[in-house]
Amino acid sequence: VRLRSGEDRLFELTITSNILNGFYMSIMRDITEKRSMEKQLFKSEERFREVFENAMDAIILMNNDGRIVKANQSACKIFELPMDQLLNKKMTDFIDQTNQRYHAIQKQYDQKGEIRAELLFRMANGQYKELEFTSKRIMFDSQDLTILRNVSDRKRMEKELRESELKFRKVFNGSMDGIVLFNNQYDIIDANPLAGKILSTPLEQLKTSNLLDVISGYHIENAASPAKTISFEEMDNDIPFLLSDQKRILEFSFKRNIIQNMNLAMLRDVTERKELEERLRKSDTLHVVGELAAGIAHEIRNPMTALKGFIQLLKGSIQNEDHALYFNVITSELKRIESIITEFLILAKPQAIMYEEKNIVKIMQDTMDLLHAQANLDNVQMHLKCEGGIPLIYCEPNQLKQVFINILKNAIEVMPDGGNVYVSIKPKGDDHIIISLADEGIGMTEDKLKRLGEPFYTTKERGTGLGLMVSYKIIEEHNGKIEVESEEGRGTTFHLTLPIRQHHEEEEA
Incomplete structure (x- = not known):
């Protein structure tokens, strides 16, 4: 039925006839809402059935x-x-x-x-x-x-994922290399314990750091700029490179985008390996120089002896002052050649070393007295300082004196305008002493510092480079070591560490 308002409504009609004197009765009920609810219920049931079945x-x-x-x-x-x-x-x-x-x-x-x-x-x-x-x-x-x-498959996958994560974590934490995971902004996402140890940073602190900040204190070998200023995008990630500071050398390699926005860096402390390679290189060089020295000793020493003999015979017959000057120059140069040959011979064959218990302070004092005249001529003052009780040490005194002469003469010669040489001797622990010799010379660059002790390498105009090489060899034979610090314009310091007792002396004792 359409009402006068225009609204359509649904009515249920019941008609009863002849209920009274021919009258009819009709009952009407508005069932619009009921039918609407039935339709909605039917649709709801249909939807439930659809969901239920599918x-x-x-x-x-x-x-x-x-x-x-x-x-x-x-x-x-x-x-x-x-x-x-x-x-x-x-x-x-x-x-x-x-x-x-x-x-x-x-x-x-x-x-x-x-x-x-x-x-x-x-x-x-x-x-x-x-x-x-x-x-x-x-x-x-x-x-x-x-x-x-x-959820069986999900549980199985979760179990496999946990096992995979556990395996990865074992490999990650147990790796013999330091491993760092970082994003494209170089923020560190994860790192293994060895990475923290290599980078001298607590692991939890490392995990919240930026990789470039962490390695900013290192320099790339053969590069003038610190690592922080160098973009990894400009570097080949298939070629490891070296990071170094004053104490250590690290081998650094990385892989970009191992997964999305995730990069991997690997670090290895190669300080000992590099030192071993350097020693091996110097040892090979020393071997070659030794063979060369043996040949020079035989081929040159005999003619040198003859020349010295005839020069001495001519000395008495020289009266002209100009000729006397020539004679002195020849004699001086012959002595210089002889000293070079002597240094070669030290390198050429093992020396018979007789260790004695000696006072290292007295050996140093005697050496400084020997060079006192040369130091005065160059306006150089030498100072000796002893700290603590210095014990007697087992050594070959003449060889140690030669080492001190080599280093002190170098110190005097690098200060042509005068200056000071400071020598200190002090105990180092219970088993060693350390001797430091510092000058106020021009110093050396890091590249020159690395080459010290190589044969024929010298910073002096008339040097051979053999003096320091001999010194390194003597200290090594005494089971000691030489460490050198230098800064351009501020001088150089040699630190000589020597054991108080030698191994074979301990065994005899």
């Missing part, structure tokens, strides 16, 4: 005694049963009722009327599946609605 999760309805009265196709698939066999089954048919966890879940469900949990179900084919389920009691229908999902 849901990816298993959905089952159970009656009061736990029997399945309705199920969708996903439930048939999950329980491995056709629909006609699944219906009227009980949920308890698929559960191990001796499982204490099942009883705890059932008790909670009875109390609250709803539950969300996971249980192991045994399918009809004997296969076990871990199912995650949500159950709720529908009060108006006296039924229980349960939605189930197979």
Whole structure:
């Protein structure tokens, strides 16, 4: 019926005839709202049916005694049963009722009327599946609605992921190289313990740092700029490069984008390896020089002896002052050649060293007295300072005196305008002493410093470079070591560390 207002309404009409003297009675009821609700309910049921049938999760309805009265196709698939066999089954048919966890879940469900949990179900084919389920009691229908999902695959994948993560973490933490993971902004995401040790940074602090900040104190070998100013994008990530500071050398390599926005850096402390390579290189050079020296000693010493002899015979017959000057120059140069040959001979063959217990302070004082005249001529003052009680040490005094002469003469010669040489001797622990000789000369660059002790390398105009090489060899034979510090314009300091007792002296004692 269309009302006068223009609205359409639906009426239910009942007509009764001859109820009284030919009158008719009609009863009309407005059922517009009822029909609308019925349509909505039908649509709702249709939607529920659509969801129920096509849901990816298993959905089952159970009656009061736990029997399945309705199920969708996903439930048939999950329980491995056709629909006609699944219906009227009980949920308890698929559960191990001796499982204490099942009883705890059932008790909670009875109390609250709803539950969300996971249980192991045994399918009809004997296969076990871990199912995650949500159950709720529908009060108006006296039924229980349960939605189930197979989480066995997810659990397996989670387990495999945990195992994979554990394996990765073991490899990551147990690696013999330092490993750092960083993003494209160089913020460190993760690092292993060895990386913290190599970079001298606590691991937790390292994980919150920026990689460029961490390595900013190092310099790239053969590069003038600090690492912080160099872009990794400009460098080949397949070629490792070296980072160095005053104490250590690190080998650094990296891989870009191992996964999205993730880069990997590997560090290795190669300080000892580089020192060993340098020693090996110097040892090989020393061997070559030794062979060369042996040949020079035989080929030159005999003619030198003859020349010296004839020069001495001519000395008495020289009366002209100009000729006397020539004679003195020849004699001086012959002595110089002889000293060079002597240095060669020290390198050419092992020396028979007789260690004696000697006062190192007296050896140093005697050496300084010997060079006192030369120091005065060059306006150089030498100062000796002893700290603590200096014990006697086992050494070959003449060889140590030669080392001191070489270093002190170099110190005097690098200060042509005068200056000071400071010598200090002090104990180092219970087993060593350390002798430091510092000058106020022009100093050396780092490149020159690295080459000290190489044969024929010298910074002096008339030097051979053999003096320091001989000094290194003598200190090495005494089981000691030489360390050199230098700064351009501020001078050079030699630190000589010597053991108080030699190994074979200890064995004899």
